[in-house]
Amino acid sequence: MKAQPARASAAAAKLLAGPLTECVACIREGAAIPADMVSASFDRADEVGAGKDALNIFISTDREGATESAKQLTAHLGRAEPLGNLAGVPVALKDNIATLGMPTTCGSRILEGYVSPYEATVVRRLRANGAVIVGKTNMDEFAMGSSTENSAYGPTRNPVDIRRVPGGSSGGSAAAVAAGIVRLALGSETGGSVRQPASFCGVVGVKPTYGRVSRYGLVAFGSSLDQVGVLGRTVEDASIGMEVISGCDPLDSTSADVPVPRYELEKNAGLKGLVIGKPREYFPDGLDPRIAQECERALDAYRELGATVRDVSLPHTSYSIxxxxxxxxxxxxxxxxxxxxxxxxxxxxxxxxxxxxxxxxxxxxxxxxxxxxxxxxxxxxxxxxxxAYYKKAQAVRTLIAQDFRDVFASGVDVLFTPTTPTPAFELGAVKDAYEMYLSDIFTASANLAGVPAMSVPIGDAAGLPIGGQIIAPHFGESVMFRAAFGLERALAGNFVPGEQDA
Amino acid sequence: MAVTREDVVKVAKLANIAIDETRLDSLALELNAILGHMDELRKVDTARVQTAEGLGSGGQRLRADYGPPDGLASAPATFAPETRDGFVLVPRLATHEGSPERAP
Amino acid sequence: MTAVTEREYEMVVGLEVHVQLKTRTKAFCSCSADFGAPPNTNVCPVCLALPGALPVLNHHAVELAVRAAIALECKVHETSVFARKNYFYPDLPKGYQISQYDKPLAEKGWLTIGELENKTPVRVGITRVHMEEDAGKSVHDRYNGVTAIDLNRAGVPLIEIVSEPDMRSSAEAGAYLRLIKQILSYAGVSDVSMEEGSLRVDANVSARLRGATKLGTKTEIKNVNSFSAVERALDSEFTRQVALLKSGGTVSQQTMLWDGARGETRPSRSKEESHDYRYFPEPDLPPLALDAEWIARVGREIPELPDARRKRLVDEYKITPPDAELLTSSAGFSEYFEAVARASLDPKGAVNWVMGEVSAAVNAAGVHLDEFAVRPADLAELLRMLRDDVVSHTAAKRIFARMVETGKPPVQVAAEEGLQKVDDDSALAGWIDEVLAENPSEAARYRAGETKLQGVLVGLVMKKSKGSADPKKVNQLLPERARGPS
Structure with missing residues (x-):
């Protein structure tokens, strides 16, 4: 990022580090101005070393465009129509989401310098709600990877430990949130590409139900699996972002005409009576003991909150990969x-x-x-x-989806599992293609079944974040967020990402 | 069903990606290694599985027959590699190499 | 020379007909489906296949496709599935065509050819009708060394109608195509014009010894741009195949291109590249689910088809079956005829004028019947003037010619041109006297009793009056005037 003369006010920097709702409230009241939020975001990027020679979080940034949008927002203040739920909030977008005014490269040489002449539905929704797009984040080329090492523009590094990968393929977006450059970023999922980097970077990552969010403008990888997802500092931030981008889109035939609930209303819903399924296939004998331990702690927290934990089975899990x-x-x-x-x-x-x-x-x-x-x-x-391959795989996919339907029909509200089999690994550590594919072992099944799932920070292993995954039935985002809010509150203080240098 | 060097050549041709001679054998090995894991699926009995085509049932939503379409912020000539008179140009197909040319 | 040879062999033909549906917008995006716009102007993110764009199916395209399928007696499936047909071509933006593969829109239809030609009726099976999108246009001969791509047509909705190999001659293939064109035109599904590219034909043809039950190896003929070219291409390709077989050779399955100028087929030079299209269900489009009641309603709302109309015209207007056949060869002409017949109460006259003058004038002007200057009501008025003896037949033809040029109503034209019948004795007498004066030798012979000259002289009077003279009156007056005023 280019060094810019204007330093943001300390107030804006503080708002950037605080909850989204506070930032939006201040902007609506005129207590903060959107342009300062943009400056605060770019200052923070400089401060943490987001540039190519360090974390390499962005493929492109647009300080001028962002400042311009911020000024337009200010001009709109006080007009009849109220500013949206993301008024003045700096947001980063994964570079496979078509955006006007900035390149959309998908981390690939083949799209180097390509500027989309149209905009993705999710970006239109963000802008309509007052969000300010500050940059396009690095990713594995065409979202194919689990470490953001497969980018034509060089790897992104994990802000928690610069020797390690941030996960992928939405590694840049996860790192941008973890480093405090933005409170909210969009990523995309095909087999875990939001949840896995969220877990590696210690932030919240949400993959919605297939069809909940429009794919129009998301550069396709695996069309029957792809969904846009959000990465946020907290469950609440993520729930607000998710609500803004959700909803039926006439430009996407696979988007579902299902009403979008107010996810953040689940914040205080409580977990009494909730049935949490613990699928045994996600807790194999060889599971990293540090991860197993943190998951058990999370499950204990659930029990303390009044939820029931039930052992369940999803027998076709091993075929997901x-x-x-x-x-x-x-x-x-x-x-x-x-x-x-x-x-x-x-x-x-x-x-x-x-x-x-x-x-x-x-x-x-x-x-x-x-x-x-x-x-x-x-x-x-x-x-x-x-x-032998494609048709067989589709048949087994049907069985995997049936596993989820069966378990949810049996009275389980949500499932709880580890998000990843290991914490963030070092750059270059995983060389074999298939070994890398196994990073998605706990996440790909939700994409195959089309159900919503999210990763929430539940602890750490020697400072490396560990995520727990909550999986819900189709269009069951509300109960998923409810389980996530409860867990986040119960575990508060155990591990706050980015805290060490915030 | 092991992937041979010839399979890689054939598939690369279908996918229109030039592959260096020296990469063919290693690619065959890599694809075999990956597909080896896929053979797991043969263990699953899927004889009675009714494959659902696409996720989310209820059929396809249709649109009414009128415009306008989603707009373009700039015309194709601004992003296409080569254009003339509004046409996008590509090297002529080998099968049309002999086509006569009109006066420019 | 081939007749003898070919008598031992039988031609087997199956046709694939691609028809553009008459929608305002494209199949999967809201771009205009009109022709003639400057290159690459009817395009959007979807039909340019920009990264991230997605297809959404046009409801009206589905309705027209279902209408076509029902008109062709097909069973329309309540669930059909779109699939991707993967291949690279510069005018195929996505690198795949959205089509239908193993679950098409409709199957198992049929139609009967031969009835129109007064031959033994032949039932031709329709294997399937499926929906797909068109590609763009590649122009190879415009610029030096490069191909120019125009994507205005990319994504326009088509149906493909695949027949069973049920035809046994090029004439049958021609009859099938004419009937398909007629039916789809009546059903309002398409403009079905080969010239404008809204109807395209690929022909599969093979040869086998008469009496054989097994089909021979077929070739597919492409690049045929008229129905008569299809017939000629089939005959030419059949002759080639038979010659091959007779000389002990074998036909190889390949694509042939029709070279109309040379009158021969030749193998397509495009590499067949194993043609592995890797079809798989289109993940961007859920299955197309059609309600049985909706399908039935579309069927009920299909406009009258040619067969029904033929029968009705014979019943209602008491015209002959051959006339009805001629009239119904085009939906437009039969509708024009009905309008004229109803307004003039003269069906017989309407048949003659519509099939004669109107058809000739429309062809000469090269316009659509809708754009033709003479509206049915005006033609009916002209027929009434004829019947009421207000104008002569000769004058009526002249009036019609002016109507074609000017679009004016016949009464006005007749008045302006002085073409109403003149039966005023003094005017007629003047013309007769002039003719007698200008042709003294004929006049003399007539006066001398050569009465067969009466016709010649009457004709000259008619000509002088530009057809407005009442010939009956002229005939009466001529002997009297010839005798002289003396």
Whole structure:
């Protein structure tokens, strides 16, 4: 980020570090001005070293544009229509969400410098609610990865421990929130890409029900799995962000026409009588003991709050990763066909005419993991293999979804599991592709089933954040947030992310 | 069903990605390693499974037959790699190499 | 020379017809589906396949597709599924076409050809009708060394109608195509114009020995741009296949392009690249669920189809079946006819004028019947003037010609041009005297008793009066005037 002369007021910096509701209230009352919030955000980015040579959180930032939007908001103050629920709140967007005025690269060379001529529905909703977009965050190329090491623009580092990865693929967004640059960021999920980095960075990460949030403008990876999600400092912040971006969109045929509840009303709902399922498949014998221990503590907290913890089983869980790594690459191989050098993005000419242009553009534009997955996806869809792989995977996916339906039908309100099998690992530590895929072992099933799930910080292992996952039935976000609010309050003081340098 | 070097060549052709000769064998190995884990799925009995097409039932929502479409902030000529007279240009297909040209 | 050879062999034809649906907007986005806009102006994030854009299906496209399927006697499925057909082509923006694959909109229809041609009726099965989107346009010959892409057409809604291999000659294929065109035009589904590209045909053809039950290897002929070209291409390709088989060769399954100028098919040069389309269900679109009651309602609301109309015209207007057939070959002409017949109360006259003058004038002007200057009410008025002897037949044709040029009503044209019948004796006498004076030798021979010259002289008078003279009166007056005023 460019160094800028104007330093934000200490008041704005304090608001940036505090709850969203406070910031929005101050701006509505005129006690704070949006432009100062933008300055505070950029100052904080400088302070924590968000730049390319350190944390490398952003692929692009737009201080001028953000300041301009902030000034327009100020001009709107006092007019008839009230400012929205995110008035003056600086927000960061994962770089696979189409945004006007800033590049949308998906962490890929093939879209280097590409500026979308239209805007994603979620971004329109954010702006309509007064949010100010400060930058586009780093990510694994086309969201394929679990560490943000697969970005064409270099890896992002974890603000908690700079030697470690922030998780992925929404690593930049998780790091931006963890480092206190923004209170709220959007990420995207296909197999855990919001929850896993949230867990690694010690923030809250939410993946909504498939169809709850519009995908229009989210660059597709695995269309039947993709959802936009939010990363926030607290459950409340995340619930506010989630509410703003949720709702049916006529531009997305897969978005659901289901009313959006007021999630933050769950804040004080209490957990008495809630039945929490503890699926045994998510607590295998080999689970990292530090993670197992923190999860048990969380479950104890639930019991103390008056909830019942029940042992349950989701028998097809172990097939999630194989199913996921067939379906997601298959869909990706088709979704990424549009990056052909014809209408936008990178074009590499070759002596071999049009076909040469296709092949060279895509060879140079895609990194090794994207290439690997496109080839894998093409293979599993190709003649002779479709039934054995793609069709089989869809059938097993149906069984995985049925597991969730069965367990929720049995009287369980939400499930509680670890978010990840390990805490954040060091950069370069995981070299084998499949070993990296196993980072999604506890998260991919929710994407396959389409159910909502979120990660909440529940503790730490020698300073490394650990997340607990809450999974709810389809369109059961309210009960999911209720369980999350309760857990957050019960565990308050045990681990506050970013506190060490806030 | 092991992935061969020839399979990688075929699939790369379908996906239109140029693969360096020297990468073919290692890619075949990598794909085999990944697909090896996928073979787990054969253990699952799915004979009676009715695959749901797409998530969320209730069918597809349709739109009315009128515009305008979602707009473009700038015309294709501003983001396409090469354009002329509003057309997007690409190298001519090999199959049309012999096509006559109109006077420019 | 081929006749003998081909007698031993039988042609087997199946057709794939792509028809553009008559919607205002595209299949999956709200861009205008109109032709003729400057390149790449009817485009949006969806049909340009910009990163992140998603398809939303056009309700009216579904309705028209269902209407077509019902008109073709198909069973419309309450659930059908869109699929992606994956291949790279520069005018296919997404790198896949949204189509339908193993769960199409409708299946198992049929239609009967041969009735119109007075031949043995042949029932042709319709395998399936499915919805899909069109690609853009690649222009290869506009600029040096490059292909120019226009995506205005990308995403326009189509149906593909796949027939069973039930046709046995190029003539049957032609009859099938004409009937499909007629039915879809009546149903209001499409403009069905091969010239404008709203109807496109791929023909699958194979040859087998007569009596054989197994189908031969087929080839697919593309690039055919008229119905007669389809027939010629089939004959040419059949001849080629038979020659191959007779010489002990085998037909290889491939795509052939029709070269109209040379009158021959040749193998497509496009590499067949194993054609592995990797179909899979389109995850951006949930299954298309259609309510049985809605399907039934669409069926009930289909406008009258040609078969029904033919029968009704014979019953209602007492015209002959061949006339009814001619009239119903186009929905527009039969509607025009009905309007004229009702207003003039002269169905016979209406048939003759609509199939004669109107049809010729519309063709000559190269316009759509809707845009034709002479409206049915005006033509009916002209027919009434004829019947009431206000104008002569010759004059009526002249009046019609002026109506075509000016769009004015016939009464006005007749008045302006002085084409109403003149039966005023003095005017007629003047014209007759002039003719006799200008043709002294004929006049002399006539006076001398050569009465067969009467017709010639009457004709000259008619000509002089520009058709307005009442010929009956001229015939009466001529002998009297020839005798002279003396």
């Amino acid at each position: 194989p199913v996921y790594y067939i379906i997601a690459p298959a869909e990706a191989s088709s979704n990424l066909a549009r990056f052909d050098g014809v209408r936008y993005g990178l074009r590499v000419l070759s002596e071999r005419g049009l076909n040469g242009m296709y092949e060279e553009t895509r060879a140079r534009g895609f990194g090794p993991e994207v290439t690997r997955r496109v080839l894998l996806g093409t293979y599993v869809l190709s003649a002779g293999y479709y039934d």
